[in-house]
Amino acid sequence: MKSTLHPLLLNEGVRGLVFDLDGTLIDSAADIIGAMRLTFATAGIGTLPDDYFPQNLHGTTEGIIRFIAADMGWALPEDITGLYRSYVQHQLTMTERSLQLYEGVRPVLEACRDAGLALGICTNKSHAGALAATEHVGIQKLFHFITGADTWSHAKPSPVPLLETLRMLDVAPDECLYFGDTSVDAQCARAAGVRFVLFESGYGDPALDTLPRHHVFGHWNEMWAGCDSPALQEG
Known part of the structure; x- marks a missing residue:
């Protein structure tokens, strides 16, 4: 080098x-999607397919949450603060990290x-x-x-x-x-x-x-x- x-x-x-x-x-990317998968699943909103990859990984966390929900046809609560906090917690506590x-x-x-x-x-x-x-x-x-x-x-x-x-x-x-x-x-x-x-x-x-x-x-x-x-x- x-x-x-x-x-x-x-x-x-x-x-x-x-x-x-x-x-x-x-x-x-794999960690972001993994934490998103856990966030939606634990909130009872829906389950992301194993091979799911969003076109939007460039916005804020809230923006990515809203994009994925819209992409999957899922309804979100008006206030998604709880989902944001859940995502951050899942991201911090994931036992398997691929980043x-x-x-x-x-x-x-x-x-x-x-x-x-x-x-x-x-x-x-x-x-x-x-x-x-x-x-x-x-x-x-x-x-x-x-x-x-x-x-x-x-x-x-x-x-x-x-x-x-x-x-x-x-x-x-x-x-x-x-x-x-x-x-x-x-x-x-x-x-x-x-x-x-x-x-x-x-x-x-x-x-x-x-x-x-x-x-x-x-x-x-x-x-x-x-x-x-x-x-x-x-x-």
């Missing part, structure tokens, strides 16, 4: 990096930390869920600050959580890159005035095609000098 980080990360105008979590640093880091993530994060870059996470996972996931895969201590969907007054695609994360890192929007895999991430970055870096091997969604990005890559090993990634449009 190359020992020098990609010039994108060592640009003199970059002081901090913020990352989405699910679909960007970790592959957690894992995407290949190449850890050495890149370690090199970025060693290069003196401020590192943060801004995710639509609950804060407790984000802490549990990053602890499970052994990267939590690499980050200076972790923001969850419930850390601030708004979740992505609002710019609020990203801007607040940058404030905690003491990094200005024009000194940061935000790494994500969906249109929610791209919209959040654009609204915050932060350059968006797309990890195109994540979960994605069709709306991404309409949104600007500063850089695109498909494998974390491309974050080393000498590893080429596709030519990108500036945004």
Whole structure:
């Protein structure tokens, strides 16, 4: 593996990096769906098929709950706070977890930390869920600050959580890159005035095609000098 980080990360105008979590640093789809399956089943709403995979894994937890229910034709209570809390609890207490880091993530994060870059996470996972996931895969201590969907007054695609994360890192929007895999991430970055870096091997969604990005890559090993990634449009 190359020992020098990609010039994108060592640009003199970059002081901090913020990352989405699910679909960007970790592959957690099976865990998300598993916790959703338990949530709907224990609430007596319905049973998800074993091979079910929702088209929406890029919104908030509440948004995914509503999407799956609509997709399955299930009625939901007007207030789904209980379902949200149930989902978070199931996600935290699942005995079998399949989430894992995407290949190449850890050495890149370690090199970025060693290069003196401020590192943060801004995710639509609950804060407790984000802490549990990053602890499970052994990267939590690499980050200076972790923001969850419930850390601030708004979740992505609002710019609020990203801007607040940058404030905690003491990094200005024009000194940061935000790494994500969906249109929610791209919209959040654009609204915050932060350059968006797309990890195109994540979960994605069709709306991404309409949104600007500063850089695109498909494998974390491309974050080393000498590893080429596709030519990108500036945004």
